[in-house]
Amino acid sequence: MSLTHTEVAEPTTAGTEIGSPATEVAVPGRAPAPHGRAYTVGRTEDVPPGEGRAFVAGDTQVAVFRLRDGSLHATQASCPHAGGPLADGQTDADVLVCPLHLYAYRWVDGVATSGAMAVQVYPVREVDGMLVVDV
Ligand code: FES
Numbered sequence: 001m002s003l004t005h006t007e008v009a010e011p012t013t014a015g016t017e018i019g020s021p022a023t024e025v026a027v028p029g030r031a032p033a034p035h036g037r038a039y040t041v042g043r044t045e046d047v048p049p050g051e052g053r054a055f056v057a058g059d060t061q062v063a064v065f066r067l068r069d070g071s072l073h074a075t076q077a078s079c080p081h082a083g084g085p086l087a088d089g090q091t092d093a094d095v096l097v098c099p100l101h102l103y104a105y106r107w108v109d110g111v112a113t114s115g116a117m118a119v120q121v122y123p124v125r126e127v128d129g130m131l132v133v134d135v
Contacts, residue, residue, distance in 0.1 A: 015039035015057045015133070040130045047072070047131065052087040052096075057122075060135040063087035064124055065096065073107045074124035074133050080117045 039057035041064065047053045052065040054077045061077035063086045075096060079086050084100030091097070095104040095113060104113040110121040123134040 015041040015055065036134065038132050038134045040127070041133050042131045044126050044129050044131060050091070052089065052091065054085065054087040055131075055133070057133045057135045062122060062133050062135060063089075064131055064133065065091055067091055067093060069093065072124045072126065072131070074122040075105065075110065076120040076122075079103065080119055086119065 037058060041055035041057050041062065042053070047064050047066045049066050049070065050068050052063050054061060054063050056062070063075050063077045065073045065075075065087075067073070073091075073096070075086055077086055078084065079098040079100060081098065081101060081103050084098040086096060086098060088099045089096050090099070094108075095106055096119075097104045103116055105111065105119045106113065107121065110118040112118060125132050
């Protein structure tokens with residue numbers, strides 16, 4: 001497993017709601033996104049490859065990550081174990097590792113590899129140079 005360091009950015013303003021989110025696919029063992037609204041949270045260049053940043057989408061704190069392969073992922077900003085700053089976690093192609101106690105969460109569904117609680121994962125995409133998260 002190849003891990004990379006991420007940095008935490010100060011949350012931005014509450015983001016701009018831009019309309020309906022993409023259709024969410026139900027994943028067993030994971031709760032659906034609670035609100036179903038799309039927010040523009042920042043610019044594409046705000047999250048460099050291999051790093052993560054914290055943003056606010058409406059009333060939800062999210063962490064957005066760009067992996068080295070260019071793919072984007074988004075999770076809740078705080079670790080469900082003890083509130084660790086997930087945007088400062090380590091990443092690889094399969095998991096996000098919390099910086100506090102090293103729980104690993106799968107990108108695909110947010111489930112902890114240890115069987116502990118899951119993190120909420122959110123759809124994220126780039127639209128016209130902006131990062132859009134559905135929360
Ligand atoms: S706070 Fe994240 S693993 Fe403990």
